[in-house]
Amino acid sequence: MDYAQLLDGKALAQRIQSQLKDRVDQLRSTQGRPPGLAVLMVGDNPASAAYVRNKERACAKVGIASFGRHFPTNISQTEVEQTIRTLNQDPLVDGILLQLPVPPHLDAVSLLHQIHPDKDVDGLHPLNLGRLVRGEPGLRSCTPAGVMSLLREYSIELKGKQAVVVGRSILVGKPMALMLLEADATVTMAHSRSQNLTEVTRSADILIAAAGRPELIAADMVKPKAVVIDVGMNRITDYEGNSRLVGDVKFDSVREVAKFLTPVPGGVGPMTVTMLLQNTVLSYTRVHA
Protein backbone atom coordinates (compact mmCIF):
# COMPACT_ATOMS: atom_id res chain seq x y z
CA MET A 1 0.00 0.00 0.00
CA ASP A 2 1.17 3.53 -0.86
CA TYR A 3 0.99 5.83 2.12
CA ALA A 4 0.64 9.59 1.78
CA GLN A 5 3.82 11.62 1.88
CA LEU A 6 3.87 13.70 5.04
CA LEU A 7 4.23 17.47 4.71
CA ASP A 8 6.84 18.24 7.33
CA GLY A 9 5.85 21.60 8.80
CA LYS A 10 8.33 21.26 11.62
CA ALA A 11 11.32 20.94 9.30
CA LEU A 12 10.19 23.77 7.03
CA ALA A 13 9.48 25.98 10.06
CA GLN A 14 13.02 25.36 11.34
CA ARG A 15 14.53 26.27 7.97
CA ILE A 16 12.52 29.50 7.71
CA GLN A 17 13.31 30.39 11.33
CA SER A 18 17.00 29.94 10.72
CA GLN A 19 16.80 32.33 7.71
CA LEU A 20 14.81 34.77 9.86
CA LYS A 21 17.49 34.63 12.54
CA ASP A 22 20.14 35.68 10.01
CA ARG A 23 17.89 38.51 8.82
CA VAL A 24 17.18 39.67 12.38
CA ASP A 25 20.93 39.63 13.23
CA GLN A 26 21.58 41.75 10.16
CA LEU A 27 18.75 44.19 10.97
CA ARG A 28 19.90 44.53 14.56
CA SER A 29 23.38 45.51 13.47
CA THR A 30 22.27 47.94 10.74
CA GLN A 31 19.26 49.53 12.51
CA GLY A 32 20.43 49.30 16.11
CA ARG A 33 17.49 47.32 17.47
CA PRO A 34 15.80 43.98 16.85
CA PRO A 35 12.18 43.65 15.69
CA GLY A 36 9.77 43.53 18.65
CA LEU A 37 6.56 41.59 19.23
CA ALA A 38 3.98 42.15 21.97
CA VAL A 39 1.72 39.19 22.70
CA LEU A 40 -1.21 40.18 24.92
CA MET A 41 -2.95 37.54 26.96
CA VAL A 42 -5.93 37.92 29.29
CA GLY A 43 -6.76 35.32 31.94
CA ASP A 44 -5.41 31.87 32.67
CA ASN A 45 -6.62 29.61 29.87
CA PRO A 46 -3.92 26.88 29.98
CA ALA A 47 -4.02 26.24 26.21
CA SER A 48 -3.57 29.97 25.51
CA ALA A 49 -0.74 30.16 28.06
CA ALA A 50 1.03 27.29 26.26
CA TYR A 51 0.58 29.02 22.84
CA VAL A 52 1.92 32.29 24.24
CA ARG A 53 4.96 30.55 25.76
CA ASN A 54 5.57 28.86 22.45
CA LYS A 55 5.44 32.17 20.57
CA GLU A 56 7.78 33.89 23.02
CA ARG A 57 10.22 30.99 22.86
CA ALA A 58 10.21 31.18 19.06
CA CYS A 59 10.84 34.95 19.23
CA ALA A 60 13.83 34.39 21.52
CA LYS A 61 15.20 31.75 19.14
CA VAL A 62 15.35 34.13 16.17
CA GLY A 63 16.30 37.22 18.21
CA ILE A 64 12.94 39.07 18.15
CA ALA A 65 12.38 41.07 21.37
CA SER A 66 9.22 40.16 23.34
CA PHE A 67 7.06 42.83 24.96
CA GLY A 68 4.31 40.49 26.14
CA ARG A 69 1.68 41.50 28.69
CA HIS A 70 -0.33 39.06 30.77
CA PHE A 71 -3.50 40.60 32.25
CA PRO A 72 -5.68 39.19 35.03
CA THR A 73 -9.07 37.80 33.95
CA ASN A 74 -10.99 40.76 35.40
CA ILE A 75 -9.12 43.46 33.46
CA SER A 76 -11.44 46.05 31.88
CA GLN A 77 -11.89 46.72 28.17
CA THR A 78 -10.56 50.26 28.66
CA GLU A 79 -7.35 49.06 30.28
CA VAL A 80 -6.59 46.61 27.46
CA GLU A 81 -7.43 49.30 24.88
CA GLN A 82 -5.09 51.72 26.64
CA THR A 83 -2.27 49.16 26.52
CA ILE A 84 -2.87 48.57 22.80
CA ARG A 85 -2.79 52.33 22.16
CA THR A 86 0.53 52.63 24.03
CA LEU A 87 2.00 49.70 22.08
CA ASN A 88 0.75 51.22 18.81
CA GLN A 89 2.97 54.25 19.58
CA ASP A 90 5.95 52.30 20.91
CA PRO A 91 8.81 52.48 18.38
CA LEU A 92 10.36 49.26 19.74
CA VAL A 93 7.22 47.23 18.99
CA ASP A 94 6.57 46.12 15.40
CA GLY A 95 3.89 43.53 16.01
CA ILE A 96 0.95 43.27 18.41
CA LEU A 97 -1.05 40.09 18.86
CA LEU A 98 -4.06 39.55 21.06
CA GLN A 99 -4.20 35.89 22.10
CA LEU A 100 -7.75 34.61 21.58
CA PRO A 101 -10.11 33.75 23.14
CA VAL A 102 -10.48 36.58 25.67
CA PRO A 103 -12.90 36.35 28.64
CA PRO A 104 -16.55 37.00 27.66
CA HIS A 105 -16.80 40.43 29.32
CA LEU A 106 -14.28 41.76 26.78
CA ASP A 107 -15.18 42.66 23.20
CA ALA A 108 -12.47 40.87 21.19
CA VAL A 109 -13.48 42.33 17.83
CA SER A 110 -13.31 45.88 19.11
CA LEU A 111 -9.87 45.17 20.65
CA LEU A 112 -8.60 43.73 17.36
CA HIS A 113 -9.79 46.89 15.60
CA GLN A 114 -7.65 48.99 17.97
CA ILE A 115 -4.40 47.35 16.85
CA HIS A 116 -2.64 49.56 14.30
CA PRO A 117 -2.95 47.82 10.90
CA ASP A 118 0.81 48.10 10.33
CA LYS A 119 1.44 46.18 13.58
CA ASP A 120 -1.39 43.68 13.08
CA VAL A 121 0.83 40.60 12.74
CA ASP A 122 -2.14 38.22 13.05
CA GLY A 123 -3.72 39.82 9.97
CA LEU A 124 -7.11 40.18 11.66
CA HIS A 125 -7.65 43.94 11.31
CA PRO A 126 -10.37 44.75 8.74
CA LEU A 127 -7.84 46.72 6.68
CA ASN A 128 -5.55 43.70 6.33
CA LEU A 129 -8.47 41.38 5.68
CA GLY A 130 -9.67 43.85 3.05
CA ARG A 131 -6.22 43.87 1.44
CA LEU A 132 -6.39 40.08 1.28
CA VAL A 133 -9.82 40.24 -0.38
CA ARG A 134 -8.44 42.69 -2.93
CA GLY A 135 -5.24 40.66 -3.46
CA GLU A 136 -3.08 43.60 -2.29
CA PRO A 137 0.10 43.09 -0.27
CA GLY A 138 -0.40 43.28 3.49
CA LEU A 139 -0.06 41.36 6.73
CA ARG A 140 -1.70 37.97 6.24
CA SER A 141 -3.33 35.64 8.76
CA CYS A 142 -0.61 33.34 10.09
CA THR A 143 -2.22 29.89 9.91
CA PRO A 144 -3.44 30.08 6.30
CA ALA A 145 -0.19 31.80 5.29
CA GLY A 146 1.66 28.87 6.88
CA VAL A 147 -0.46 26.39 4.91
CA MET A 148 0.30 28.24 1.66
CA SER A 149 4.01 28.21 2.46
CA LEU A 150 3.90 24.46 3.09
CA LEU A 151 2.04 23.83 -0.19
CA ARG A 152 4.64 25.92 -2.06
CA GLU A 153 7.52 24.08 -0.40
CA TYR A 154 6.25 20.75 -1.76
CA SER A 155 5.49 22.28 -5.20
CA ILE A 156 1.83 21.37 -4.93
CA GLU A 157 -0.05 22.74 -7.92
CA LEU A 158 -3.10 24.83 -6.98
CA LYS A 159 -4.00 26.51 -10.26
CA GLY A 160 -7.32 25.16 -11.53
CA LYS A 161 -7.55 22.55 -8.74
CA GLN A 162 -10.64 21.95 -6.66
CA ALA A 163 -9.96 23.12 -3.11
CA VAL A 164 -12.38 22.56 -0.23
CA VAL A 165 -11.99 24.38 3.08
CA VAL A 166 -13.97 22.89 5.98
CA GLY A 167 -14.50 25.73 8.47
CA ARG A 168 -15.34 29.40 7.88
CA SER A 169 -13.80 31.21 10.83
CA ILE A 170 -12.27 34.64 10.35
CA LEU A 171 -9.04 33.28 11.87
CA VAL A 172 -8.55 30.31 9.55
CA GLY A 173 -11.30 29.23 7.11
CA LYS A 174 -12.15 32.52 5.39
CA PRO A 175 -8.60 33.82 4.86
CA MET A 176 -7.56 30.30 3.81
CA ALA A 177 -10.24 30.22 1.11
CA LEU A 178 -9.19 33.69 -0.12
CA MET A 179 -5.52 32.69 -0.33
CA LEU A 180 -6.38 29.55 -2.31
CA LEU A 181 -8.55 31.68 -4.61
CA GLU A 182 -5.64 34.09 -5.05
CA ALA A 183 -3.57 31.07 -6.12
CA ASP A 184 -6.19 30.28 -8.82
CA ALA A 185 -7.77 27.25 -7.13
CA THR A 186 -11.53 26.69 -7.49
CA VAL A 187 -12.63 27.05 -3.91
CA THR A 188 -15.58 25.63 -1.98
CA MET A 189 -16.19 26.39 1.68
CA ALA A 190 -18.00 23.99 3.98
CA HIS A 191 -19.24 24.60 7.51
CA SER A 192 -21.48 23.14 10.18
CA ARG A 193 -24.64 23.78 8.11
CA SER A 194 -23.27 22.25 4.92
CA GLN A 195 -25.24 19.29 3.62
CA ASN A 196 -23.62 16.13 2.27
CA LEU A 197 -20.21 17.03 3.66
CA THR A 198 -18.73 13.77 2.37
CA GLU A 199 -19.80 14.57 -1.17
CA VAL A 200 -18.26 18.04 -0.89
CA THR A 201 -14.95 16.92 0.62
CA ARG A 202 -14.62 14.03 -1.86
CA SER A 203 -14.57 16.57 -4.69
CA ALA A 204 -11.37 18.13 -3.30
CA ASP A 205 -7.96 17.84 -4.87
CA ILE A 206 -6.82 19.98 -1.95
CA LEU A 207 -8.74 19.47 1.29
CA ILE A 208 -8.18 21.81 4.23
CA ALA A 209 -9.74 20.66 7.51
CA ALA A 210 -10.23 23.56 9.95
CA ALA A 211 -13.38 22.67 11.87
CA GLY A 212 -11.98 22.01 15.33
CA ARG A 213 -13.74 18.62 15.39
CA PRO A 214 -11.50 15.68 16.37
CA GLU A 215 -11.06 13.26 13.46
CA LEU A 216 -14.06 14.61 11.55
CA ILE A 217 -12.51 13.74 8.18
CA ALA A 218 -12.56 9.98 7.61
CA ALA A 219 -10.95 8.10 4.73
CA ASP A 220 -14.23 7.79 2.79
CA MET A 221 -14.49 11.59 2.74
CA VAL A 222 -11.20 11.96 0.89
CA LYS A 223 -10.66 11.69 -2.85
CA PRO A 224 -7.91 9.20 -3.66
CA LYS A 225 -4.55 10.99 -4.11
CA ALA A 226 -5.84 14.26 -2.63
CA VAL A 227 -3.66 16.68 -0.68
CA VAL A 228 -5.00 16.86 2.88
CA ILE A 229 -4.05 19.67 5.24
CA ASP A 230 -5.09 19.18 8.85
CA VAL A 231 -5.33 22.51 10.66
CA GLY A 232 -7.23 21.08 13.63
CA MET A 233 -5.63 20.98 17.06
CA ASN A 234 -7.93 19.24 19.49
CA ARG A 235 -6.94 17.98 22.91
CA ILE A 236 -8.80 14.79 23.76
CA THR A 237 -8.71 12.50 26.76
CA ASP A 238 -8.89 8.76 26.11
CA TYR A 239 -10.68 6.20 28.26
CA GLU A 240 -7.53 5.68 30.34
CA GLY A 241 -7.46 9.40 31.17
CA ASN A 242 -4.47 10.21 28.96
CA SER A 243 -4.71 13.45 27.06
CA ARG A 244 -3.32 13.88 23.54
CA LEU A 245 -3.50 16.24 20.62
CA VAL A 246 -5.44 15.11 17.54
CA GLY A 247 -6.30 16.86 14.33
CA ASP A 248 -9.54 17.12 12.39
CA VAL A 249 -8.43 14.21 10.18
CA LYS A 250 -8.36 10.48 10.97
CA PHE A 251 -4.65 10.27 10.35
CA ASP A 252 -4.09 6.50 10.09
CA SER A 253 -6.86 5.76 7.61
CA VAL A 254 -6.60 8.98 5.55
CA ARG A 255 -2.89 8.28 5.15
CA GLU A 256 -3.86 5.25 3.07
CA VAL A 257 -5.92 7.35 0.64
CA ALA A 258 -4.28 10.76 0.34
CA LYS A 259 -1.17 11.65 -1.66
CA PHE A 260 0.06 14.27 0.81
CA LEU A 261 -0.97 14.76 4.44
CA THR A 262 0.11 17.00 7.32
CA PRO A 263 0.70 15.34 10.70
CA VAL A 264 -0.65 16.71 13.99
CA PRO A 265 1.51 17.79 15.72
CA GLY A 266 4.37 18.79 13.41
CA GLY A 267 2.35 20.02 10.42
CA VAL A 268 0.53 23.34 10.37
CA GLY A 269 1.21 24.32 14.02
CA PRO A 270 4.93 25.14 13.68
CA MET A 271 4.20 27.00 10.43
CA THR A 272 1.70 29.29 12.18
CA VAL A 273 4.28 30.44 14.74
CA THR A 274 6.87 30.89 12.00
CA MET A 275 4.53 33.11 9.95
CA LEU A 276 3.99 35.24 13.05
CA LEU A 277 7.76 35.78 13.29
CA GLN A 278 7.90 36.46 9.55
CA ASN A 279 5.10 39.02 9.80
CA THR A 280 6.90 40.77 12.67
CA VAL A 281 10.06 41.05 10.59
CA LEU A 282 8.00 42.20 7.59
CA SER A 283 6.33 44.87 9.67
CA TYR A 284 9.75 46.06 10.93
CA THR A 285 11.30 46.19 7.47
CA ARG A 286 8.35 48.11 6.00
CA VAL A 287 8.83 50.81 8.62
CA HIS A 288 12.60 50.93 8.02
CA ALA A 289 12.42 50.61 4.23
Ligand code: NAP
Ligand atom coordinates in the same frame (compact mmCIF):
# COMPACT_ATOMS: atom_id res chain seq x y z
P1 NAP B 1 -13.78 27.95 15.03
O1 NAP B 1 -13.76 29.43 15.12
O2 NAP B 1 -14.47 27.16 16.09
O3 NAP B 1 -14.45 27.58 13.62
C1 NAP B 1 -14.74 26.27 13.28
C2 NAP B 1 -15.41 26.24 11.94
O4 NAP B 1 -15.66 24.89 11.60
C3 NAP B 1 -16.76 26.96 11.90
O5 NAP B 1 -16.85 27.70 10.70
C4 NAP B 1 -17.76 25.83 11.95
O6 NAP B 1 -18.96 26.09 11.22
C5 NAP B 1 -17.03 24.71 11.28
N1 NAP B 1 -17.48 23.40 11.74
C6 NAP B 1 -17.64 22.98 13.02
N2 NAP B 1 -18.09 21.72 13.06
C7 NAP B 1 -18.23 21.33 11.77
C8 NAP B 1 -18.68 20.14 11.18
N3 NAP B 1 -19.07 19.07 11.90
N4 NAP B 1 -18.70 20.08 9.83
C9 NAP B 1 -18.30 21.13 9.08
N5 NAP B 1 -17.87 22.30 9.60
C10 NAP B 1 -17.84 22.40 10.94
O7 NAP B 1 -12.32 27.35 14.95
P2 NAP B 1 -10.96 27.97 14.29
O8 NAP B 1 -10.41 29.01 15.17
O9 NAP B 1 -11.17 28.24 12.85
O10 NAP B 1 -10.02 26.68 14.43
C11 NAP B 1 -10.31 25.47 13.78
C12 NAP B 1 -9.34 24.41 14.26
O11 NAP B 1 -8.03 24.80 13.90
C13 NAP B 1 -9.31 24.22 15.77
O12 NAP B 1 -9.03 22.86 16.05
C14 NAP B 1 -8.13 25.07 16.21
O13 NAP B 1 -7.55 24.61 17.42
C15 NAP B 1 -7.21 24.84 15.05
N6 NAP B 1 -6.22 25.89 14.86
C16 NAP B 1 -4.97 25.46 14.63
C17 NAP B 1 -3.98 26.38 14.39
C18 NAP B 1 -2.61 25.87 14.10
O14 NAP B 1 -1.68 26.62 14.18
N7 NAP B 1 -2.48 24.59 13.73
C19 NAP B 1 -4.25 27.74 14.40
C20 NAP B 1 -5.57 28.16 14.62
C21 NAP B 1 -6.55 27.21 14.83
P3 NAP B 1 -20.00 27.27 11.61
O15 NAP B 1 -19.38 28.53 11.13
O16 NAP B 1 -21.22 26.92 10.86
O17 NAP B 1 -20.16 27.22 13.10
